[in-house]
Amino acid sequence: MKTIADIAVAAGVSKSTVSRVLNHRPGVNPQARARIQAIIDESHFTANMAAKNLKARHSDMVGVIVPLMTSKSVASFIHGMSAELESQHIQMLLMNTGMSTEKASDYVKILNSKGVDGMIVLVAGYDQQLIETLGGSQSPVVVVGQDLSMHQIPSVFYDDYRCGYMAGQQLLEQGCKRLLFLGISPMDVALGRQRRRGFEDALSMAGVQCHYVSDCVLFAESGMEKTRQVLAQGYIPDGIFGVTDRIAAGAAKAMTQAGIIPGQQVAIIGVGDDELCELLTPPLASVHYDHSEVGRQAAQVLFEAITGRTTERYAHIHQGHFHWRASCQLSES
Structure with missing residues (x-):
């Protein structure tokens, strides 16, 4: 058998049904699928994929x-x-x-x-x-x-709004009074705006201080450098929220280098639940995303x-x- 039409005639089905079987697509009765596949196997039929896709106007x-x-x-x-x-x-x-x-x-x-x-x-x-x-x-x-x-x-x-709000709530529950937010450019609406907006709303009724940084990039080095700059300005946070795990990990390193111990003198949270969270000392709390x-x-x-x-x-x-x-x-x- 040389064509899909030949197989369709032999199987007593339409050409579109044969096409579904050839493309492993749903919508074919199991008994009909088995019958069509048997005819295909017996005839050693091989579809011309380029021609088939051009005609069907799909490329898979x-x-x-x-x-x-x-x-x-x-x-x-x-x-x-x-x-x-x-x-x-x-x-x-x-x-x-x-x-x-x-x-x-x-x-x-x-x-x-x-x-x-x-x-x-x-x-x-x-x-x-x-x-x-x-x-x-x-x-x-x-x-x-x-x-x-x-x-x-x-x-x-x-x-992402809920993510920022959760992080703010968690830090407030730990008793943090001087917070640091490490975000990225607002050009990224999800990470740059929504996570910050949720965090701000969580803090709005608590009467706590927060220093906001919104120009980090998505690397640990950026979180570390921005935290160092904040410390150099004399602001010593006891709670930090980094909008990614890597930014938060960089912040944790900067605080440790300054003699401020994460998990004791400063609480730190990231986002993403990256495998690196378990590798840090102490392990990094994070908002888990699948x-x-x-x-x-x-x-x-x-x-x-x-x-x-x-x-x-x-x-x-x-x-x-x-x-x-x-x-x-x-x-x-």
Whole structure:
């Protein structure tokens, strides 16, 4: 048998049903699937994938755009995405923006020109140009890490306001009176704005002091250097919230070098629950985020869009939970 039509006639089914079996897609009766597969195997049929994809106008390929290849959280996102996409026999084409929103916009256009079935875009920051590019994409798009649902762009993201609020509550419960917030640029709405806003709201009724830093970058060295600068200005915090574990880890090192002991004289909290948390002394308390699960759901949402099973739900929100460790305590007042 040379064609899908030949197999369809032999099996007594439509060509589209044969195509579903060849592409390992759902929607075929198990008995019919077994009958079709037996005919395919007996006839040694091999589909011409390039011609098939051109005719069907799908590539079994999705683009995945990430802001930073060296990030542990990005690696976890990709792990979850790839496992889900592989289960649907879909391949990934990975592209790295280096934290550039301009590159993200360019890559969306490039992926559209390559005819990918869809895209998953991990967004560290965004501007109007990127929003318009994502909204105008010819292929379905799912955003991860930021909430662009108000622009009718499906988004899978964390409740970062709640994350900041939780961290503030935990430090206040330890009796902290002089707090330090270590954040990143507000260009990143999730980490830079929402986590700070939640933290500020937790503190607003408590009457405690807080020094806010909003220009860290996503490395431990940045958290260490910014904390050193704050200490040099004469502000000695007894509670620190870093919007990532690495920033918090850098702050912990700076405090230790200054003779201020984390877990005794200063309580410190990060976000992400990175494996490094257990390697620090004392271990770092953190808001736990399941990055792999978020990546898996993003792939599911995209697959639904590709197969035409979209809904009016654009926001897919994940909650974190607080993982207490010894850095989040004060033994001296």
